[in-house]
Amino acid sequence: MATVKQTFFQECEEQLAELEAGLLAIERGEAEPDTVNAVFRAVHSIKGGAGAFSLDDLVRFAHVFETTLDHLRTGTLAPSADVLMVMLRAADLLADLVAAARDGIAVDGERSDVLVNELNALNPEGAEIADDAEDDMSDFEFTPIAVSFDFLEDADAGPAQRVFVISFKPRAELYAKGNETALVLRELERLGQVEVSCDTSELPLLGELDPDGAHLAWTIRLTTDKDKDAVREVFEFVEWDCALEIEAEDAAASDDDVLALIRAIQADDEAAAFAAPEAVAPPSPADAEIQADTAAASPKAGAQRGEAAASAGAAPQTIRADLERVDRLIDLVGELVINQAMLSQRVQEAGHVPGSAVAIGLDELEHLTREIQECVMAIRAQAVKSVFQRMPRLVREVAGMTGKQVRLITDGEGTEVDKTVIDRLTDPLTHMIRNAIDHGLEKPEVRVANGKPAEGVVRLSAMHRSGRIVIEVADDGAGINRARVKAIAAEKGLIAADAALSDEEIDNLIFLPGFSTASEVSNISGRGVGMDVVKRSIQGLGGRLSITSRPGKGSTFTMSLPLTLAVLDGMVVTVAEQTLVVPLTAIIETLQPKAADVHGLGGSARVIAIRDAFTPLIDIGRELGFRGQPTDPMAAVAILVETEGGRRSALLVDTILGQRQIVIKSLESNYRHVPGIAAATILGDGRVALILDVDAVIANSQLDATNLEPVLAAAG
Structure with a gap:
C-alpha cells in the first residue's frame, strides 16, 4: 500500500x-x-x-x-x-x-x-x-x-497467494533445440502447487505421426506467492519456441x-x-x-x-529508479575510470609500444569506459524545468507581499544538468528572485513616473556555455545604488569609509555576510542573511556567482555551474613539481612562448602577444604559492584559456603530461576550500592531483583582461 x-x-x-x-x-x-x-x-x-x-x-x-x-x-x-x-x-x-x-x-x-x-x-x-x-x-x-x-496489511496472513492459468503449446523448434516439456513443468512445480492438464486433441494417428513435430499442449493452474515475472522466467529459454499465455486470477491483488x-x-x-x-x-x-x-x-x-x-x-517509455542505485552506479563508473587510468599508466611503464595488441586493447577499453560514463551521466541529467516551475508561485507571493506588479519570464527550461546540481539550485534561486523583486524592482507608481511600465519583469534563463551551465536572474529595475551600498558597507564596518572601490567591487559588497540595504526587517529581507549564503552555496557546487548592474536599467546575477559533479576531461600539467589538472573546456590552445612576444608591464606583470593581441601572462606556480620567484616564460608552456565572461589569459606551466578523463573528488568536503582550486582527483599512479579553478586564478591575478587595455593605453 x-x-x-x-x-x-x-x-x-x-x-x-x-x-x-x-x-x-x-x-x-x-x-x-x-x-x-x-x-x-x-x-x-x-x-x-x-x-x-x-x-x-x-x-x-x-x-x-x-x-x-x-x-x-x-x-x-x-x-x-x-x-x-x-x-x-x-x-x-x-x-x-x-x-x-x-x-x-x-x-x-x-x-x-x-x-x-x-x-x-x-x-x-x-x-x-x-x-x-x-x-x-x-x-x-x-x-x-x-x-x-486490509488484506495487504494483515501481518499474520503470510505471503499473498496468487493463481495463474498458463497455456503452454510447444512448437517443433523447442524439441529440436534439446528442450523438454517435463523440465519446464518441474520448474513450475518449484514455485507452488500445480494442476496440469494435457490437450491431446491435435495428436494424429500413429501412421501420420511426425516424430519431429509437436502435437501436445498443456494448461497449468499454478497457485504461488510469486509474481508474474517469476512465472514467466521459467519459460525464459523456450518462450520464443512456443505459444504461451499467462493470465492471473486475482486471488490477491498486488500493488501493481x-x-x-x-x-x-x-x-x-x-x-x-x-x-x-x-x-x-x-x-x-x-x-x-x-x-x-x-x-x-x-x-x-x-x-x-x-x-x-x-x-x-509515441510517448517515450520511462521507469522510476531509486536515486541511491543511480548514485552507486555513478560511483562505480568513477572507480572504473580511475582503474582504467591506472591500467594505462602501468602499460606505459611496461614499455608497450602504441601499436601493440595490449595498447590497442587499452584504447578500446578507454573508448568503452567513456561511452559508459556518458550514458550513466545522461541518466542523472535532468532539465532545470523542475526548479524553474517552482518560481512562478514564489514570484506571486513576493509580489503580493511587496505590493509590486511582477511578470516572470523563463528561458532555457530544457537545459540539462546533473541531478545533484538541480537539487541544490532551489535555495539560491529563491534568494535571488526574492532579492530581485524586493530590492531590484521599483513600486508601480515609481516605475510609471520614470517612464517604465507599471509591471516589472524578472527573467530567469539557463544555457550551456563552455561545458558549464549558466543561469541568470535579471530584472529591469533601478539597478544597484552604488553610493548607498558603499555608505551602508562603511557604516557596518565592512569597508573603510575612504576606501577607493571600482563599480564592480562596490557591486560585490552585497555578497558580504551581514550586508543588507533593507531599511527595516520584514518577512522577505532585512536580516543581512541571503546573498552571502547564495554565494557560498554556489561555490560549494564548484560554481561562481557574479553581478552586473546598470543604474536605471536593472541588474543581472549570473551563476556558472559545472554540468556534472562526477567526471570531466582535463589536461594534466606540472607546476613546480606539483601535478595540476586544467579543465579542457576552458582551454583554447597551447603554445611555446618566444622572447619577442613576452613583454614586462608594471613591475612583475607580463603580457604575451598572440596574433596581434596582448594577453595577460599568469605564472600558476607563483599565483598558487608553489614558488616565490617567477618562472622563465621561455622555459615554460603557455596555455591560452578563456573564462565564462570571455576574458582570455595565458597560464604558464612547466610541462604538459597529457589529456585525461578524471573523476572529481570534493576538496572542500574532505579538506577545506583552497583559493584557486576547484576540486581534486586521483591519477592513474594513485597520486592526488588538484583541479585548477581557472576563473578564480584569473580573477585573483595581478593583471587580468579587464584592466589590461587601460594600462597598455597609458604605456603608449
Missing part, C-alpha cells in the same frame, strides 16, 4: 507542474483547447487518485476547483486576469494540500474555505450549485474506486494491480470528461455513476485504451 501511495504522490508532482504551466500559458493568452484540457485533466486526476486513498480535504477542494475549470473548458467562464489570479492561488493551495496529505500535516482550513468561496463565486450557475455538487460527490463520484487494502485499477478508473472517467464540449453534453450524475461502475468492473479495458493512446502518441 505504501508503494502505491508513494507512486500517487510522485504523479501528483508531475500533474501539479502541468497545472501551473498550463495556467501560466492561459494567462499569457495561450488559451488553446489542449492547454485548457490539460489543466482540467491534472486536477481531475489528482482528485480521482485522492479519492482512492480517502484524502477527503484534498478531494473536496479538487472537486470545487475542477468544477470551475470545467466552466472554463466549456467556454461559459472567460479566462480574465482576475479569474486566472484566483485559479493560480487555487493551484498553490492544491499543491499545499497534496504536500500535507503526503507528510501527514494539516492545512489552514480558513484559507481553504476562502478559496472555495472565491471559486464558487466564479461559477456562472452560482455557488449553491457547486456546493450541492460537493455534497453529492461522495455518493456517486468516488464510491467505485474506494478499495479496501491496485495501481492499474486506479489508473483504469481514471482513464475511463476522463474518456467521458474530455470529449469535445460542443459535441457531447456533460454527463449527468447518474451517467457518471454508470461510467465509474463500468470502469471498476472492467479495468482491463481501460488499461488497453491507455496503451493504445500511449502508442498513438
Whole structure:
C-alpha cells in the first residue's frame, strides 16, 4: 500500500507542474483547447487518485476547483486576469494540500474555505450549485474506486497467494533445440502447487505421426506467492519456441494491480470528461455513476485504451529508479575510470609500444569506459524545468507581499544538468528572485513616473556555455545604488569609509555576510542573511556567482555551474613539481612562448602577444604559492584559456603530461576550500592531483583582461 501511495504522490508532482504551466500559458493568452484540457485533466486526476486513498480535504477542494475549470473548458467562464489570479492561488493551495496529505500535516482550513468561496463565486450557475455538487460527490463520484487494502496489511496472513492459468503449446523448434516439456513443468512445480492438464486433441494417428513435430499442449493452474515475472522466467529459454499465455486470477491483488485499477478508473472517467464540449453534453450524475461502475468492473479495458493512446502518441517509455542505485552506479563508473587510468599508466611503464595488441586493447577499453560514463551521466541529467516551475508561485507571493506588479519570464527550461546540481539550485534561486523583486524592482507608481511600465519583469534563463551551465536572474529595475551600498558597507564596518572601490567591487559588497540595504526587517529581507549564503552555496557546487548592474536599467546575477559533479576531461600539467589538472573546456590552445612576444608591464606583470593581441601572462606556480620567484616564460608552456565572461589569459606551466578523463573528488568536503582550486582527483599512479579553478586564478591575478587595455593605453 505504501508503494502505491508513494507512486500517487510522485504523479501528483508531475500533474501539479502541468497545472501551473498550463495556467501560466492561459494567462499569457495561450488559451488553446489542449492547454485548457490539460489543466482540467491534472486536477481531475489528482482528485480521482485522492479519492482512492480517502484524502477527503484534498478531494473536496479538487472537486470545487475542477468544477470551475470545467466552466472554463466549456467556454461559459472567460479566462480574465482576475479569474486566472484566483485559479493560480487555487493551484498553490492544491499543491499545499497534496504536500500535507503526503507528510501527514494539516492545512489552514480558513484559507481553504476562502478559496472555495472565491471559486464558487466564479461559477456562472452560482455557488449553491457547486456546493450541492460537493455534497453529492461522495455518493456517486468516488464510491467505485474506494478499495479496501486490509488484506495487504494483515501481518499474520503470510505471503499473498496468487493463481495463474498458463497455456503452454510447444512448437517443433523447442524439441529440436534439446528442450523438454517435463523440465519446464518441474520448474513450475518449484514455485507452488500445480494442476496440469494435457490437450491431446491435435495428436494424429500413429501412421501420420511426425516424430519431429509437436502435437501436445498443456494448461497449468499454478497457485504461488510469486509474481508474474517469476512465472514467466521459467519459460525464459523456450518462450520464443512456443505459444504461451499467462493470465492471473486475482486471488490477491498486488500493488501493481491496485495501481492499474486506479489508473483504469481514471482513464475511463476522463474518456467521458474530455470529449469535445460542443459535441457531447456533460454527463449527468447518474451517467457518471454508470461510467465509474463500468470502469471498476472492467479495468482491463481501460488499461488497453491507455496503451493504445500511449502508442498513438509515441510517448517515450520511462521507469522510476531509486536515486541511491543511480548514485552507486555513478560511483562505480568513477572507480572504473580511475582503474582504467591506472591500467594505462602501468602499460606505459611496461614499455608497450602504441601499436601493440595490449595498447590497442587499452584504447578500446578507454573508448568503452567513456561511452559508459556518458550514458550513466545522461541518466542523472535532468532539465532545470523542475526548479524553474517552482518560481512562478514564489514570484506571486513576493509580489503580493511587496505590493509590486511582477511578470516572470523563463528561458532555457530544457537545459540539462546533473541531478545533484538541480537539487541544490532551489535555495539560491529563491534568494535571488526574492532579492530581485524586493530590492531590484521599483513600486508601480515609481516605475510609471520614470517612464517604465507599471509591471516589472524578472527573467530567469539557463544555457550551456563552455561545458558549464549558466543561469541568470535579471530584472529591469533601478539597478544597484552604488553610493548607498558603499555608505551602508562603511557604516557596518565592512569597508573603510575612504576606501577607493571600482563599480564592480562596490557591486560585490552585497555578497558580504551581514550586508543588507533593507531599511527595516520584514518577512522577505532585512536580516543581512541571503546573498552571502547564495554565494557560498554556489561555490560549494564548484560554481561562481557574479553581478552586473546598470543604474536605471536593472541588474543581472549570473551563476556558472559545472554540468556534472562526477567526471570531466582535463589536461594534466606540472607546476613546480606539483601535478595540476586544467579543465579542457576552458582551454583554447597551447603554445611555446618566444622572447619577442613576452613583454614586462608594471613591475612583475607580463603580457604575451598572440596574433596581434596582448594577453595577460599568469605564472600558476607563483599565483598558487608553489614558488616565490617567477618562472622563465621561455622555459615554460603557455596555455591560452578563456573564462565564462570571455576574458582570455595565458597560464604558464612547466610541462604538459597529457589529456585525461578524471573523476572529481570534493576538496572542500574532505579538506577545506583552497583559493584557486576547484576540486581534486586521483591519477592513474594513485597520486592526488588538484583541479585548477581557472576563473578564480584569473580573477585573483595581478593583471587580468579587464584592466589590461587601460594600462597598455597609458604605456603608449
